[in-house]
Amino acid sequence: MSRTTAHKEGLATVNVIYYTQKTLADGSHPFMVRVTKNRRSKYVATGLSLPAKHWDDKRATIRRTLPDAERDELLTEIDNWEKRYKAAAKTLQLKGPHTAEDVLAEANQQRGSSTGPTVMLLPFIDQVVAELREAGRIGTAGVYQQLRNRLAVFLDNIDVPLSWVDVRFLNRLETWMRKEGLSENTMRQRFSSLRKLLNLAIAEKQYDASAYPFTERAGEKHRFSIAKFSADTEPRAISVEQLEAFIGYVPVGTHTKQADGDYWKMKNAHQVVWLQYAKDLALFSYYVAGINFVDLIHLRWRDIRPDQDGVVRVHYTRRKTKGKFRLKLLPPARAIIDRYRPVGKWDDEQYVFSFILNRHTHKTPKQIETRRKDTSDRINVNLKTIADAVGIDPEDFTFYVFRHTMATTLRKKKVAGSLISDLMDHATEEQTNTYFAPFGDSELDDAIDHLLLTPQP
Numbered sequence: 242m243s244r245t246t247a248h249k250e251g252l253a254t255v256n257v258i259y260y261t262q263k264t265l266a267d268g269s270h271p272f273m274v275r276v277t278k279n280r281r282s283k284y285v286a287t288g289l290s291l292p293a294k295h296w297d298d299k300r301a302t303i304r305r306t307l308p309d310a311e312r313d314e315l316l317t318e319i320d321n322w323e324k325r326y327k328a329a330a331k332t333l334q335l336k337g338p339h340t341a342e343d344v345l346a347e348a349n350q351q352r353g354s355s356t357g358p359t360v361m362l363l364p365f366i367d368q369v370v371a372e373l374r375e376a377g378r379i380g381t382a383g384v385y386q387q388l389r390n391r392l393a394v395f396l397d398n399i400d401v402p403l404s405w406v407d408v409r410f411l412n413r414l415e416t417w418m419r420k421e422g423l424s425e426n427t428m429r430q431r432f433s434s435l436r437k438l439l440n441l442a443i444a445e446k447q448y449d450a451s452a453y454p455f456t457e458r459a460g461e462k463h464r465f466s467i468a469k470f471s472a473d474t475e476p477r478a479i480s481v482e483q484l485e486a487f488i489g490y491v492p493v494g495t496h497t498k499q500a501d502g503d504y505w506k507m508k509n510a511h512q513v514v515w516l517q518y519a520k521d522l523a524l525f526s527y528y529v530a531g532i533n534f535v536d537l538i539h540l541r542w543r544d545i546r547p548d549q550d551g552v553v554r555v556h557y558t559r560r561k562t563k564g565k566f567r568l569k570l571l572p573p574a575r576a577i578i579d580r581y582r583p584v585g586k587w588d589d590e591q592y593v594f595s596f597i598l599n600r601h602t603h604k605t606p607k608q609i610e611t612r613r614k615d616t617s618d619r620i621n622v623n624l625k626t627i628a629d630a631v632g633i634d635p636e637d638f639t640f641y642v643f644r645h646t647m648a649t650t651l652r653k654k655k656v657a658g659s660l661i662s663d664l665m666d667h668a669t670e671e672q673t674n675t676y677f678a679p680f681g682d683s684e685l686d687d688a689i690d691h692l693l694l695t696p697q698p
Contacts, residue, residue: 250337253278253330253344257287257323259301262374263367265290266398272319273368274326276341283341283445284371285348286364287322289315346446360403360447363389363396369441377606380535380560388434391418403442406435408454411465429470436467477642478649479633486631488524492516495626518596519623521577523643528574530664531644534617535560538597543589545570545578564666 254277261270269292274285295307303312329348333339366389373382395417401410411432418428436455442448456464479487493516494509526532536557544556553570570578578593592598597616603609617640624642625635644665651661 250334250339251278252334253339253341255323255326255330255344257319259291259296260284260367260371261293262371266393268292270296271364271367272322273371274322276326276330276344278330278339278341278344281341282372282375283345284368285322285326285345286361286368287319288361288364289318289322291315342445349446360442361400362403362406363393363400365403365442365447366392366438369438374606379606379610383610384430384434385438388431388438391431403448404452406439406448406454407452408463408465411435411454425470429467432465432467432470477637478645479638479642481650483631483633484527484646484650487520487627487633490520490627490631492520492627493630515619516623516627519620520627521580522594522620523624523640525574525577526640527643527647528571528577529555530566530568531647532557533559533561533644534620534640535613538592538594538613538616540593541589542582542587542591542593545593559666562666566666568664 254275256275257272258275259270260273263271265271267290269290272287272289272291274287276283276285291303291307295304296302297304303315305312307315326344326348330344333343333347366385370382370385370389373379373385392414395414415428415432418431423431439448439453439455443450443453454465456466457468492513494512522534522537526534526537529537532555536559539560540555540557545553546556547553548567553575554567555570555574556565556567558565581594581596583591583595590600592600598609598612603612621639624640625638628635628638648661648665651664652658
């Protein structure tokens with residue numbers, strides 16, 4: 242008779258760490274509880290902090306330079322935080338399978354609503370940012386960091402409990418943002434981030450769901466609606482004639498000082514290379530249904546392959562929405578990537594545009610995000626140079642123009658709005674409509690003519 246060994250649930254690891262990745266307004270760093278279970282970590286802000294000069298990094302302890310009374314009090318508080326979350330971890334180990342999030346919820350439940358430290362707004366954002374960075378989601382962490390920075394200015398760096406985020410708080414924040422001159426789009430983004438933050442807090446039992454101040458309906462009284470903010474995106478598409486001029490542009494160096502000298506010839510050659518990079522990437526985005534820059538630079542050669550009918554397609558998952566795409570690669574797009582196809586020994590794990598990302602050099606999420614931002618800025622500078630050369634206003638001419646141009650081109654060719662919306666991975670056609678440039682008089686005149694029952698000469 243076989244013997245079955247009962248599974249013993251592992252104990253979550255709990256530590257209070259000195260989080261040097263975050264610097265507070267007074268120059269100190271915060272202490273945070275880190276709970277790790279099944280290789281997933283969650284962070285909890287303690288509200289405790291310490292100037293770096295009083296921290297011994299090698300021994301991971303508080304230096305004796307801090308007055309004894311302050312040091313003893315801080316060590317006691319740190320110990321209390323660690324004990325509380327270790328007790329929650331032990332309780333859940335006895336109950337069975339659980340996650341790091343469950344440990345946070347259990348600790349909060351054991352604490353009760355009338356005892357223990359109050360969850361504060363800015364430290365809670367800090368813990369979310371820390372978790373996102375550890376998970377490699379650098380871009381999303383940056384979105385929450387922007388929210389925190391804005392809130393810190395609004396609050397004059399005087400923190401408030403998370404529970405204070407109610408309708409009155411949101412209305413005051415909106416009034417302040419308007420006085421600061423923030424655009425409708427920016428306010429919509431900040432309040433959307435704050436709404437997601439509260440949803441996370443509710444999931445971790447750090448915020449009372451019954452006090453949730455947001456609503457999806459713009460007309461609902463006594464609640465705060467993000468729908469009030471205009472979602473309009475200024476149409477930025479270029480015309481067919483301008484697109485043709487862009488396609489026909491041949492990169493030329495603009496460095497003329499001592500043009501016949503070797504140094505200036507080198508500068509011109511280098512500039513021509515980057516002008517060609519900018520042109521190629523922008524047109525590749527246009528021909529691949531407005532693929533975003535961050536998704537484009539992550540394409541590997543394994544993502545370019547024929548289907549069962551021999552049609553070459555590009556396969557990718559959009560990082561912003563997780564939407565999956567398998568789009569036909571048009572001949573101009575294939576011609577572009579052929580210029581970047583490696584020669585000699587290579588494998589399909591290499592990035593298609595390896596002059597941006599190199600898998601041996603750019604390994605960590607932070608390295609990749611830094612390279613993305615630096616290259617994006619450089620590409621946009623070169624796009625403005627091209628725009629100026631072919632008679633396009635360079636003021637707002639960026640990589641994103643080609644996503645707008647793709648959508649507008651398809652609409653003018655009578656492609657259904659629902660199909661364009663799917664290609665752009667938008668949740669609604671209303672969102673897609675914000676990308677379209679207004680119809681011209683001739684297009685409106687043609688539309689009016691359809692009202693005639695009998696065609697007129």
